Amino acid sequence: MEALLRLENLHRRFGAMRAVNGISLDVPRGQVLGFLGPNGAGKSTTMKMAAGFLPPDEGRVLLAGIDMWRSPVAAKRHLGYLPEGAPLHDEMTVRGFLAFCGRVRGLSGAALRQALERAAQRTQLAPVWGQRIGTLSKGYRRRMGLAQAIMHEPDVLILDEPTDGLDPNQKQVVRELIRDMAKKSAIIVSTHILEEVPAVCDRVVIIARGRIVAQGTAEEIAAQAPQGGEPSLELAFRHLTGAAANGGRAAA
Amino acid sequence: MSALAAIVRRELAAYFATPIAYVFIAVFVALAGVFTFQVGNFFNRGMADLMPLFLYLPWLLLVLAPAVAMRLWAEERARGTIELLLTLPLATWQAVVAKWLAGWLFLGIGLMATWGLWITVNWLGEPDNGVIALGYLAAWMTGGVLLAAGAAASALTRNQVIAFVLAAAICFVLMSAATPLVQEALGALLPAWLAEALAAASALSHFSSVAQGVISAADVLYWVSMTAFWLFVNVLVVEWKKAA
Structure with a gap:
């Protein structure tokens, strides 16, 4: 399937800190991709690069096949972007x-x-x-x-924490809207609220410390919970991101 | 072009959405009146012209242009709306030019609000209205230069107070670089060629000669190129801060 949004090997540092360290993604039309990670994992930095606000140190962003950093105006015509905190x-x-x-x-x-x-x-x-x-x-x-x-x-929707701080009724309205938009668009939704994921996302990418640590459907990710216990997205998330944060200690 | 016009419209409306615009215009008109009639000794000069106004207007602009410029970028940065603006389908230079244009039109409205002075002088005598018109043109064009420099300063920070102080400092040097006092200070700090170059770029000499009724292509070229230069700096600052 043709990818409407493509991130190719994105890198971004802030001083000595590697905020984003080689993230690649494809989102085709009709798909809602959940972009998950603990706070500070590089979610917003990746979203800002994808939206053409923050230039990457390395890598490319393609919207509907147009290079965001070569033809920014043409690429941005295909973009709808909700920045973190919805500034207005x-x-x-x-x-x-x-x-x-x-x-x-x-x-x-x-x-x-x-x-x-x-x-x-x-x-x-x-x-x-x-x-x-x-x-x-x-x-x-x-x-x-x-x-x-x-x-x-727009062909591509980039939504940074769209349901953060909303009450359950408001969350439901936003989820339905995202599902509705997905019929025509490629959508990437960043969140750290896991209950959100099965309701909205077709596919999930989990990042930690600026790298992708897992991707697949919500069920596939849940099955990666440790010690062969109940499949659980939360346990899998903590296992995967905690392992990365502890430099692999938990995985050993 | 429609994107540019939409931003000009929004920015101009933003000035009038809060009491700031009205306070600004009221203070501007009041100060212009005080400088013309009181400080400028308008009634005792026995001359029907607005020289007292144009003598003090550059120094008034020195405070007022940074006040108009300070919010242009610092406010967007503080609110985070800069992320929305710069992910809309328009080039950075378009946003820079549109914001400056809105501030410049606003400054023009402020200048127009001093029409009472012009009426007064025509009522009392028979002034050379061509000279007065040139004086206003000089003020507006000089204001444009200062505004462009101020907007570039505003793009450096998210704090409007810092933006104002920075802009006022840059505008002061731009305005007064050719005056003996500032030349002396600059001469002690900078190499001679740089101090001379700054003097040559001074806004005051162009303003004064035009306000006295003598306009040349060099004055127009000065205003246009200085404004363009500072708008270019503004674009660079926005791009640079985005990357940082």
């Missing part, structure tokens, strides 16, 4: 901000109105449509962030 302009209204994002993406007139209506409906933002972003609850803010990421129906 507090002084703007919900409508004003989404219209701004749409205009920068080249939408205008009827096409812009349509995209706004669709995004409002899919993220259930209608009740706060004219409100200032600074007055929104956390759940609405996160949905705002998602709305700007999906409003132009």
Whole structure:
């Protein structure tokens, strides 16, 4: 299957620290890839490189076959990105901000109105449509962030911790939205919330210390739990990432 | 082009979304009035012109241009929205130019708000309105140079206060490098050729000659090339901070 998002051997250091150390991934259309790892494993750094914000020291990012760092503007036309923490302009209204994002993406007139209506409906933002972003609850803010990421129906969606800090009802809304978007897009979702994974992701990649330590379906990963016990994603996650963090001591 | 226009529109609206814009314009107009009428001795000069205004305007711009510039990039960085802006399908230079353009238009609005002074001088006498128009043009163009330098400073930090102080320092050197006081200080610190080069790049001499009614291609070239230079520095800083 053709990969809409491809990361090739990405490396990134910050000073002496190797934040990302040779990560390669393919995400085809229709797939939701769960990008898992403990805090500080390099998830956000990888997402920032994939989204074209942070230049990698080494390696390539391809969106719909376009090299992100050679033709950034062309590549970014295929991208929807929710940065960690869903940063927004507090002084703007919900409508004003989404219209701004749409205009920068080249939408205008009827096409812009349509995209706004669709995004409002899919993220259930209608009740706060004219409100200032600074007055929104956390759940609405996160949905705002998602709305700007999906409003132009991008081929590739990069979502950094999309459900972080949401209540169970809000999480459910976001999960359904991601599943819905997956029909047309390639999606990569970073999270450290494991309960999320079986509900949303088709495939899982686990990273620790900037390297991929496991990948497969949620069941395949769960089967890697230690000592032949019950298959458990949580035990497998702790085993795999703990082993890497302890320099292999747990694996010995 | 539509991406650029969308950003200009958003940035300009952002100034007016908070009381900052109104406070800024009110203070600007009030200070311009004080400098013209009180400090500039407008009524006792017996001349129908706005020379007192244009004598002090560069020094007013020295404070006000950094105030307009400081939020342009530092705010995006502090909020994290810079990540959204720079992952939208537009080139970094477009974002840099659009933000500067919004600040420059805002500065233009501030200058236009001093129309009362222009009316007053026409009411009291028969000034040379061409000279006054050139004075405003000089102020706006000089403001553009200072704003571009200030925006580059703003891209260096996430703290708007630091951005303001840095911008004001750069603008002060840009403005006054040719004055004897600053030349003396620079001459002691820098090699002679560098001090002379800074003097040649000084904004004040261009401003003063144009405000007196003498404009040449060299003045226009100076404004355009200095603005372009600082916008280029701004792009470099944004790219560099992104990588760091």
